[in-house]
Amino acid sequence: MVNSPTKSEACDCGGSELPKPKFVKKKGYIPYGLIYKTQDEFQKVGYWIPGVAVTAKITKVEKDSSTNLHLLNPWIYTVEATHGRYKWTVFKRYADFAQLAKSLGGHRRLEQIKSPFRRARNKIEMSFQDIDQETKDYELQILEKGKELGDFGTPRTDTDSGDEPTSNGKTPDSPEEEVDEDDDGPPRFPLLPDSMISEVHMERRRVQLEKWLRHALTEPVNRDYHQMAEFLEVSRYSFINELGGKHKEGSMKKRPGGGKVYIGCKQFCVKWILPWMERYLILKDSYVCYINSNETVRLVLLFDEQFEIDSPDVVTSTKPKYMFLSNASHVLAMKLQLEDEAFYWKAAIRQVLESTGQVWLKPKPFGSSYPTRENQYIQYFVDAKDYWERAAAMIELAREEIFIADWWLCPEIYMRRPMAEGNHWRLDNVLKRQAEKGVRIFILIYKEFELTLNLNTVYAKKLLQKLHPNIKVMRHPDHYFGTGTFFWSHHEKLLIIDQLIAFVGGLDLCYGRWDNSTHVLADLGSVQYAPTAEGHTLTKGLASAVEEMASEVIKSDKHVHEGEEQDNDDEEAEVSHIKHEILDETGHRIGKTKTSIVQTSREEDEDKKEENKNEPEAKEEENNQRKEHKRTFRDVMSQIKARKASPNKRSRSPTPFDNVPKSTEKPANVKRTPSGPAGITADLMNPHHVRSPQVIRESPFGKPKTLRWHSVVIGSDPSHSPGPLDEPKSFDVTQSTSSITPTKDKGDKLPLKKIIHEPKNRTVMRRVVSNLKTNRNAKRWKMLLDKDKPEDVTDEYVINYCKVQETEVDVSGLQGAGKLWPGKDYVNYLVKDFVDVHEAYSDFIDRYRVPRTPWHDIHSVVYGEVARDVARHFIQRWNATKTEKHKNNKDYPYLLPKSYDSVKVPRVFINKDTHNCDIQVLRSVAHWSALIDGKEDSIQDAYVKLIQNAEHFVYIENQFFVSMINSSEVTNEICKALCDRICRAHREGTTFRVYVLIPLLPGFEGDLGSGNYSALMAVLHWTLSSISKGPHSLIENLKINGIEKPFDYVSFCSLRTYDELCGKLVTEMVYIHCKLLIVDDKYVIIGSANINDRSQLGMRDSEVCVLATDREFVPSRMNGKEYMAGKFASTLRKRLMKEHLGLLPEAFHKAPIKPSVVDLDDPVHDSFYHDVWWKAVKGNTEIFEEVFRAFPTNLVSSKDELVVWRDELPMAEYNPDLARHHLKKLWGNIVQFPESFLSNEDLAPTIMTKEGLVPSAIFT
The missing domain is CATH 3.30.1520.10 (Phox-like domain)
Incomplete structure (x- = not known):
């Protein structure tokens, strides 16, 4: 009941006549x-x-x-x-x-x-x-x-x-x-x-x-x-939800020039000539920022360990009206109008620093900028397939912001494969959809030195920014003489959504990274339909599914109208209608709609047969198979009526459509075609038509999804960015859905405020199934919307999850597959480096002769406070880049970190693969990369201390191993920490193991057998010098310390696989790109940092990792004794070992032994280390050398021997059958790293090579 307005309440000029804004603020909070x-x-x-x-x-x-x-x-x-x-x-x-x-x-x-x-x-x-x-x-x-x-x-x-x-x-x-x-x-x-x-x-x-x-x-x-x-000291930033508390704001004057202390003429000009500018200072929970007269943020000063008020290191004397604020990045000189204002401001800042800001001022473990966050959630992803699918799903749920930081980003990669839904899941389309919804997308890409790298990131920037104004891209650094940034790169691989979800790891969103645990070598893209079981056809399955769904609709009284209408039949088509209720977000009925099931006439069927009479014989044979089924939708609807007359005669058995998700969005440019007999698409025989079979799969959210058959019609849209699906000359199946246009359903207009929109252009099955879970979801939404605290908006993710319900395409019904690596995604780094990367879908490797290089990598996702920390790093880097490159460009805004006061992780994100840990963000940053004073090398500090304190084992997977002992050229201390820990175990007589997995060869173009020196040789030189060659190597130092059998403590391994390409056996290394450390099944470091000086020292490449310490433990064994292992760490280690030993159910080359026989719980005991691990490593190495004459190998110690080795005819060529017999004995992909390869050769670059003309720091 609203009180009647009195003379003091009525208003003719207050607000009702004001122009209505194009956006609204949610009731109870400002988004x-x-x-x-x-x-x-x-x-x-x-x-x-x-x-x-x-x-x-x-x-x-x-x-x-x-x-x-x-x-x-x-x-x-x-x-x-x-x-x-x-x-x-x-x-x-x-x-x-x-x-x-x-x-x-x-x-x-x-x-x-x-x-x-x-x-x-x-x-x-x-x-x-x-x-x-x-x-x-x-x-x-x-x-x-x-x-x-x-x-x-x-x-x-x-x-x-x-x-x-x-x-x-x-x-x-x-x-x-x-x-x-x-x-x-x-x-x-x-x-x-x-x-x-x-x-x-x-x-x-x-x-x-x-x-x-x-x-x-x-x-x-x-x-x-x-x-x-x-x-009242209120601005537009005062009450915005998730920005933190309202502390203090006010106008004051700011000294130009960043408050830096100059000398001589510069000091005089800044202090006495340049005018002080009017600014408005805002104090928040974890930072201070100021805005100009247009209320645009001009600087963000984050709290850190160096944050001070009137620091004596910054100012020697100050006036009462002056206030100096400084942190590791900036010095802010402010002048207030009154002395008491300066006093109140300093008191307010000190009060915040003693409360919410205290965590940023005190020292953190390993010298990191971020504290250890307790009771957090993390999930790992092995290889890109699972990560990219999960990332695409999370991007679809973004509400406000998306941050991406990559060494290389390619907008035209496919996040889900095979590409059965056309370009819907191509990265640029995924980002464009979110930008059109109002989500702001900020992307940081490493700006390569074009003389050495052919990444063409300027193409990616232009392409992305053309998609939508909400997408902003910056490249950094600029390569000017004197800046010292010609050689260092931004190496982080981050994807952050709404500062609540953060993906951290080693995978860039670029070409050549997508892979799964099978690591196949060939990708020719042939597709055939698999033979179906006798008596089971597609039409029978569809009719049965519709029958089961219809029975479910009839059974649910809350969703289906009491009466069912059926329109009069005519000569052209028969239409049956099922009425449904439409509910709003609170679960109330606000309207009705109806689903139409159309049966085309026999004349139309004959016409379509006539249109397709000239199809190839294969198509005619498929047509004949489909004609065998005579059941029509009229028969189905008759059974539906009969069921309704006696709905309780039998209980309904579960159907594959019980969990069909509701989708609010369809792939761009999709046009559904009329239905033919028994629901088969009328144009199915069209050669430009592709049918996508979909079955029950597990969604990226960890819940079962049921997918439908659908068909798409190929068209052309010159404005749409071309994909591999647009190039029939180069691709067989993936070109099927490039440009397809949507059609809109015609429905009655309803005077509704909020409705659950039905997806457009759905098939009969989708229209029927869409209402199966309406009541349950509506009740769930109502529960989520009836909140006492409207500013708590994390439950919106649960609502969006209920609406979107991401799906996953399955092609288990096909023999072969579409191309999984189209165009530039098919790469072999040793044969040829990337060229013409702007031509995304043109091959540059002959896929009929050259196998691809499989990619093995690890990524992770974190939530809540840790995601806030990762976002804070991105914000620091973004703001530093803007200050350096686009200070006055309004198109690139300064970013603000969200508050930590009420961070809640939606329960829908937590699944069986998510683990509870204490997590800390680690970094390698310096002045050039983040505009900070000094450097941070917390990643190296964490590596070294965890190795030094390890009790049982260390497990490492990394792209590089360049770390030496007591060397002036390579100074990171990881190798020394490993050596010291092994020597201590030897002295104490305890069992200690070190597992190191690195690539067989560096991922650079080059031929070891040729006379040309390359970067491949240079990196290989430093790798061998770190492991076994020379006085600074790990193996030599272990021998110096009295360890005669160093490989009883440490194993250096790699991955290699084989496949058949055009009937010929081929082999290739699996390129390890991981950046992983596992210690004692309790501690895990996942991130972007390699084991070399570039990543570890801090002042070179910028890196981000997360350190997870387990909170949940499971019974295990360590060296034969009972041991409580961390659930996250042990699960990840055993998952990796299963893949490498061929023990996974989906392994491409399975081990010749039952997985249950191999005990992976105890990685320290001799029964595993010697009898399983080393046995598999040595056995696999011997088989690959015998069958393929594979190299690098310990059997070759000089270049002359390498020439002879390569010239010998391998068994794979002179006796393929015998070779296949030997290959069946392989235990997965694990092989020995050849630490003695070319041991008699000096691989160091000379002054006569281009690698010898540049500093060695580039390769170390």
Whole structure:
């Protein structure tokens, strides 16, 4: 019930005639995404939280005795303001109140003049609007016209509970007391200044000003005026959800030049000539930022261990009005108008630093910038397939922001493969869909030195930014002489969604990375339909499915109308209708719709047969097979009626469609075709038609999904970016769905505010199935929407999950497959490096002669506070890059970190593969990469300390192993830590194992047998020098310390696989690109850092890793004794060992032994280390050498021997059958790394080679 407006409540000029904004604020909070709106857009809806009252109370009045400068205004008023959960304090003098009263009076008179014109304009605009078509999330402010023009009313605010605000803008349960007002009208503002009021009357003055201020805040026309916001120190960033608390804000002047201390002429110019600029400073939970007059953020100063106020290292002397703020990146010099303002500001900052900012000031483990976050969640991904599918699903759920940082990013890669849904899951299309929904996407890409790398990242930047204005891309660094950034790169691989979900690991979103555990070598893309079981055809399966679904619809009384209509049959087609209810997000019925099942006539079927009579014989044979089934949809509908007549005669058995998801979105440009007999697509025989079989699979969210058969029609769209599906000359199946256009269903218009939109262009099955779970989902949404704390918006992810329900395509019904590695994705790094990367779908490797290089990698996803930390790193890098390259470019905004005060992980993200750990973010950054003073090498520190403190074993998978002992050229200490720990185990007589897996060869183009020197040889030189060759290597130092059998403690291994390519046996190494460390089945480091100086020292490449310490433990064994192993660490280690030993169920080359026989729990005991691991390693190595004459190998110690080795005819060529027999004995892909390969050769680059002309640091 809304109170009738009185003369003091009605308003003719407050808000109802104001132009309606193009966006709305959610009831009860201001969405975080509004920080990217313009100042004008934001001011149209005001700075205040909708539906929440603003109150103010003057709690204290005290005389300023510190100075005699304020003769007219000697009293300071302490005003405590409250707005929902936000409480803050401002300090004002009488002159501030007087200035506000004057401004409000002028604003009121101006609004009274504008009001009639605005009202007339709005009436004209409303006459052209179709109100029935208008939908809103919530009604925010509905102001009613009062009886008198000059009175000011109060907005009606709809709330969940139905409570309405009282005349002062408060709800009945507001804790604040009502303001007593005179019957004659609002309180009058006192005109006399404080200097003319005696001290004994100051209490009355306080009450007068408080009454006036509180009444002014009840009037929307006053409360929403920007002068009121400035008076209460409120800006557009004050109450935005997830930005943290409201501490202190205010205007002041900033010294230009970043506050840096110059000498000589520069110091004189900065200090005395350049004008100080007016800025507005904002204090938040974990940072300070300032905005300019346009309310655009101009700098973000993050709290860190070096953050100080008036640091003696920055300033030697300061004036009372001055304030200097400094951190590891910047020095901010500010000047305030009054001395007491500077005092209040410093006190407020110190208060925040002692509370929410304390975590950033104290030292963290390993010298990291980020603390260890307890009780967090993490999930690992082995190889790119699972990671990319999960990432694509999470991107679809983004609400506000997406951050991507990659060494290389290729927009035209496919996140899900095979590409049975056309270009729907191509990365650029996925990002474009989110950008069109309003999600802001920020991408950082390493800017390569084009003389050495052919990544063409400028092409990726242009392509992405053309997709939508919401996509922003920056490349860094610029390669200027003197900057020292010619050789170092940004090597992070990050994907962050809404600062709540963060993917961290070793996988870039680029060509050549996608792979799975099978690691196949050939990809020719042939497709054939697999033979079906006798008596089971596609048409029978479809008819049965529809029958089962229809019975489910009939059985559910809440979803199917009591009566069923069937239209009159005609000569052309038969249409049956099933009515359904449409529910809103709260579960209430708001309308009806109906599903139509169409049976085409026999004449139409004959016409389609006539159209396809010239198809190839293979198609005709397929047609004949389909004609054998005579069941029609009319038969199905007859059974549906019979079932409805007696629905309880038998219980329904589970069907494959029980968990069919509701999809709110279809692949772009999809056009459904008319249905033929038994639901078979009429144009199925069209050669440009591809049918995608889909069955029950597990979705990226860990829940079973049931997928449908659908067909798509090929068209052409010149504006659409071409894909492999557009090039029939090069591809067989994947070109099937490149450009396809959507059609819209015709339905009755419903005057709805919120409906659950049915997907467009669905098949009969999808239209029937769409209502199976309506009631359950509607109830779930209602439960999620009825929240006491509307600002807690994490449950929106659960709602979106219920709506979107991501699916996964399965091709188990096919023999062969479409190309999984189209165009540039098919790569062999040793044969040829990337060329013409802008031509995404043109091959540059002869896939009929050259096998591809499989890619083995590891990634992870973290949530909550850890994701906030990863996002904070991205924000620091983005803001540093903007400051350096685009300081005054408004198209590239500064980013703000979200608060940590109420981080909640939606329960839908947690599944059986998610583990509970304590997690810390580790980095390698320096001044060039993040604009910080000094460097951070917390990754190296964590590696070294974890190895030194290891009790049982260390497991390493890495792209490089370049780490030496007591070397002046390679200075990272990982190898020394390994050596010291092994030597300690030898002295103590304890069992200790080190597993190291690295690639057989560096991933650079080059031929070891040729006379040309290459980067491959240079990196191989440093690798062998680290492992076994020379006085600084690990093996030599172990022998020096008395360990005669070093391989009893350490094993260096690699991966190799084989396949058949065009009937010929071929082999290739599996390229290990992981950056993984596992210690004692308790500690795991996953990230982007290699084991070399580039990644570990901090001042070179920038890197990010996460350190996970297990919190959940399972019974295990270590060296034969009982041991509690961490669940996350042990699960990941055993998963990797199973893949390498061929023990996975889906292994391409399975071990000749049952997986249950191999005990992976104890990686330390001799029964595994010698009898399983080393046995498989040596056996596999011998088989590959015998069958393929594979190299590198320990049997070759010089280049001359290598030439002879390569010239010998391998068994795979002279006796393929015998070779296949030997290959059946392989245990997976594990082989020995050849530490003695070319041991008699000096592989170091000479001055005569281009590798010898550049610093060796490039390769180390």
